[in-house]
Amino acid sequence: MTTVGLLYPGHAAEEDFPRIEVMLDSDIRVPLFHTDTGIGTGVGQGASRLEALREAGAPERLAAGVEELRLAGAESLVWASTNGSFVYGWDGAHQQVAGLARAAGLPASSTSFAFVHAVGELGAGRVAVASLDAEDIAPLFADFLTAAGLDVxxxxxxxxxxxxxxxxxxxxxxxxxxxxxxxxxHPDAEVVLLPCTALHTAAFVPELEELVGKPVLTANQVTVWEGLRLADRRVWAPTLGTLFATREPPLGATQPRGIEVRE
Structure with missing residues (x-):
């Protein structure tokens, strides 16, 4: 049994994760522990959307679900939010997951880093982004990807x-x-990224890939893949797209372990 613990912001497309469990058809559990984003409930009122997203990913909000996650026997932890991570910038996002790793005593990551590692798994470097964020927030994800060495x-x-x-x-x-x-x-893109964890996509990733003729990485898909990667568990599940149909990384590709703190 492999258990990947996810901290998920609020309530939106969480049904994707039990669906992914079924599609993996294995001894893998992906329990969700919801965090209070505060957005729309007082946090961020009178503040910018950027400030509200940073507040949603603040250490005290994320820490609330860590103890439950540990008690569930999780072997890795992923903060299942893209914009709740990249809004901190490359260095700040590292600090965010380092704090989670220390709090949980587990390997930790976030959906933002999951996209970076998944693109590397596919041996790609040029990406197109389909963002549902506002026009002042979406470029921050491009900046994050660029800092990782990708060509947006x-x-x-x-x-x-x-x-x-x-x-x-x-x-x-x-x-x-x-x-x-x-x-x-985009004609020059090798991969299309869908960074919103509020979109239901688990049931039809191969259809999206057939539509554009190239791999498509979706937020909930890469989040689970990242947690399994941190737990040293590789799974063959082509119904979840090209990412889960790659048994071995391309020659020369690196597999960063991620941030791990065990206490």
């Missing part, structure tokens, strides 16, 4: 000026997600 050839932001479209992203059906991926694709 395009960013399509569909959030409006007042806040991100992910507020209703959990209601999006497959057709709308397909339209987003097609619109975000």
């Amino acid at each position: 050839v395009s960013v399509r932001a569909v959030g409006d000026d007042s806040g991100p479209a992910p507020a209703d992203a959990a209601t999006w059906g497959p057709e709308r997600v397909r339209e987003l991926v097609a619109a975000a694709d």
Whole structure:
């Protein structure tokens, strides 16, 4: 049995994770422990969206779910939020997961780092981003990816000026997600990234890949993959896309362990 503990912000597309458990068809558990984002409930009122996202990823908010996660027997921990990580910048995001690793005594990461490691797993370097964040937030993910050494050839932001479209992203059906991926694709991109963990995508990643003719990485997919990577567990599950259909990393690809603190 391998247990990957996830800290998930609020409530949106959490149904993706039990679905992924079933699709892995193995002795893998992916329990979720919800964190209070505070967004829309007082936190961030009178503040910018950037400040609100940073507050959602603050150490005291994330620490609330760590003890439950440990008691569940988790072997690794992933902060299942992309914008709740990259808004801290490359160095700040490292500090965020280092704090989680110390608090849990487990290998820890976040969805932002999961995307970086997953692109490396595929042996790719040029990416297109389909972001549901507001236009002032989406470029921060591109900056994060660039700091990781990736070439971001395009960013399509569909959030409006007042806040991100992910507020209703959990209601999006497959057709709308397909339209987003097609619109975000770029001829020079080797991979298309969908960084919103509020989108339901687990059931149709191969369809998205067939649509654009290249790998598509979605937030919930890479989050689970990252947790398994930290737990040293490789799984063959092509129904979850190219990422889960790669048994061995490409020649020359590196596999960073991530941040690990055991106490």
